[in-house]
Amino acid sequence: MRIRLDPDRCQGHARCFGLSPELFDVDDYGYSSLNFEGEVPTELEEKARLAIANCPEYAIEEVE
Amino acid sequence: MDWASDFDVLDPQYIADPFSVWDELRQSCPVAHSSRRGSSWLPTRYEDVTALAHDIEHFSSLEVAVIPFEGEAPQEPLLAYGLPPISADPPLHTWTRRLLLPWFSHKKVAGYEPLTRELCRSLAAGLKEAERADAAADYAQQIPVRVIAHILGVPPELSDTFTGWVRDVLEFADDQQRRRAGMQALIQYFLTELDRRRANPGEDLLSSLLQTEVEGEAIDDSLVLGTAALVLIAGVDTTWSAIGSSLWHLATHEDDRRRLLSDKEVWPLAIEELLRAYSPVTMARVVQRDVEFAGCPMRAGDRILMNFPAANRDPEVFEDSDQVVLDRARNRHVAFGSGIHRCAGSNLARMELRVALEEWLAAIPEFSLAEGAEVTWAGGQVRGPRSLPVVLR
Ligand code: HEM
Numbered sequence: 449m450r451i452r453l454d455p456d457r458c459q460g461h462a463r464c465f466g467l468s469p470e471l472f473d474v475d476d477y478g479y480s481s482l483n484f485e486g487e488v489p490t491e492l493e494e495k496a497r498l499a500i501a502n503c504p505e506y507a508i509e510e511v512e
Numbered sequence: 513m514d515w516a517s518d519f520d521v522l523d524p525q526y527i528a529d530p531f532s533v534w535d536e537l538r539q540s541c542p543v544a545h546s547s548r549r550g551s552s553w554l555p556t557r558y559e560d561v562t563a564l565a566h567d568i569e570h571f572s573s574l575e576v577a578v579i580p581f582e583g584e585a586p587q588e589p590l591l592a593y594g595l596p597p598i599s600a601d602p603p604l605h606t607w608t609r610r611l612l613l614p615w616f617s618h619k620k621v622a623g624y625e626p627l628t629r630e631l632c633r634s635l636a637a638g639l640k641e642a643e644r645a646d647a648a649a650d651y652a653q654q655i656p657v658r659v660i661a662h663i664l665g666v667p668p669e670l671s672d673t674f675t676g677w678v679r680d681v682l683e684f685a686d687d688q689q690r691r692r693a694g695m696q697a698l699i700q701y702f703l704t705e706l707d708r709r710r711a712n713p714g715e716d717l718l719s720s721l722l723q724t725e726v727e728g729e730a731i732d733d734s735l736v737l738g739t740a741a742l743v744l745i746a747g748v749d750t751t752w753s754a755i756g757s758s759l760w761h762l763a764t765h766e767d768d769r770r771r772l773l774s775d776k777e778v779w780p781l782a783i784e785e786l787l788r789a790y791s792p793v794t795m796a797r798v799v800q801r802d803v804e805f806a807g808c809p810m811r812a813g814d815r816i817l818m819n820f821p822a823a824n825r826d827p828e829v830f831e832d833s834d835q836v837v838l839d840r841a842r843n844r845h846v847a848f849g850s851g852i853h854r855c856a857g858s859n860l861a862r863m864e865l866r867v868a869l870e871e872w873l874a875a876i877p878e879f880s881l882a883e884g885a886e887v888t889w890a891g892g893q894v895r896g897p898r899s900l901p902v903v904l905r
């Protein structure tokens with residue numbers, strides 16, 4: 449599984465970081481980024497899906 | 513009352529139960545209109561509320577009060593820029609927001625947690641021996657104002673005074689005189705404080721704003737004043753309402769109370785679910801130029817009530833939207849807004865809500881609504897219980 453976070457859409461709700469701190473970083477302004485490259489570790493796929501389903505700005509998505 | 517064409521957000525029945533009104537409007541007239549307090553629109557669908565929030569070109573934040581000011585806004589020259597960033601559009605919004613955000617980052621907020629916990633613990637300890645308590649007035653209301661006082665670097669003894677001013681401005685906004693007086697007192701207080709900090713800078717937000725330079729120049733006093741006032745106004749009533757509504761829920765839903773007591777894992781989702789179901793905050797926008805939105809002919813100068821609470825109850829987006837489902841896994845709620853004005857204090861608000869509930873439940877695991885008790889709710893810009901009598905057992 450691969451995911452993408454669109455920095456132009458992210459408004460810093462920090463829902464992703466709150467639910468899955470293993471996958472995301474937040475900066476001092478509250479905006480979020482992925483803290484890994486490549487595939488989501490298998491054991492964290494559920495958490496990645498949770499982050500996707502809770503972002504109010506639709507900023508995170510699964511990519512092929 | 514015809515809610516589709518003549519709604520009144522201060523109607524006492526609506527304040528007590530807005531949910532059934534929104535359910536009906538979503539079916540019959542999803543963007544309602546009223547000419548009370550000027551021409552204004554009330555969207556009730558998630559899709560519409562978020563679209564409005566993102567269209568900053570047509571819908572400006574220059575007026576965000578749900579109850580409009582009659583006549584001139586108070587202290588016009590002192591607050592030349594209003595209360596930025598909330599009452600600003602880009603470009604002013606962009607940089608004034610960036611000044612504030614680092615004060616409420618995840619890391620910073622973690623630093624405010626110990627004092628919040630200590631405060632909640634001592635409040636709960638003071639209540640738990642009694643048979644009854646007012647969970648809103650004696651607990652929820654006491655918490656956020658003290659945390660904000662700390663961040664602004666003002667003495668905690670002033671907390672009750674602050675609470676009074678914020679209630680005058682938000683809760684009693686329909687009493688134009690009272691609201692004006694509250695705002696004036698608040699501004700006057702911060703004016704004096706600015707002078708004090710200029711002479712004697714501290715580590716607080718006010719001192720830091722005074723020392724901040726933007727493009728080589730100190731920022732205008734009226735901006736510092738507006739921002740300080742905003743932090744107080746936005747950070748107090750809102751959060752205490754969220755804590756109060758959550759305690760109301762737990763006082764009336766034994767199964768959910770038990771679940772929180774026994775299941776640590778559910779907390780992160782549960783906090784978001786309580787925020788969704790009892791979203792306290794409605795904002796406003798002002799229409800910049802005539803536009804048709806969702807079939808409604810909106811005119812320049814009309815107001816839009818940004819009904820984030822109703823969006824969060826939209827059955828199109830949330831399954832069993834009228835139920836509190838503590839472990840709701842798909843929850844794109846917009847209690848903190850949507851788009852560029854996303855609540856700058858959302859990390860702080862979440863921490864306060866979590867710690868307040870943790871410490872209450874640790875001290876008072878068993879409680880319920882007092883029989884025959886009258887719960888009173890405030891509404892308008894911010895909805896939450898003002899009196900919440902509970903029996904402790
Ligand atoms: C549960 C508690 C809270 C709720 C539900 C809430 C809700 C909101 C909402 C809906 C907005 C968006 C305004 C808009 O779209 O016009 C907002 C903005 C804001 N809130 Fe909160 N808020 C809460 C607590 C706080 C706290 C504790 C602070 C502390 C400082 C705060 C500071 C702000 C600021 C500065 C803005 C303006 C952001 C901007 O315009 O860019 N809020 N809040």
Ligand code: SF4
Nearest residue numbers: 458459461462464503
């Ligand atoms: S939940 Fe969405 S908007 Fe919020 S920080 Fe994460 S990516 Fe950004």
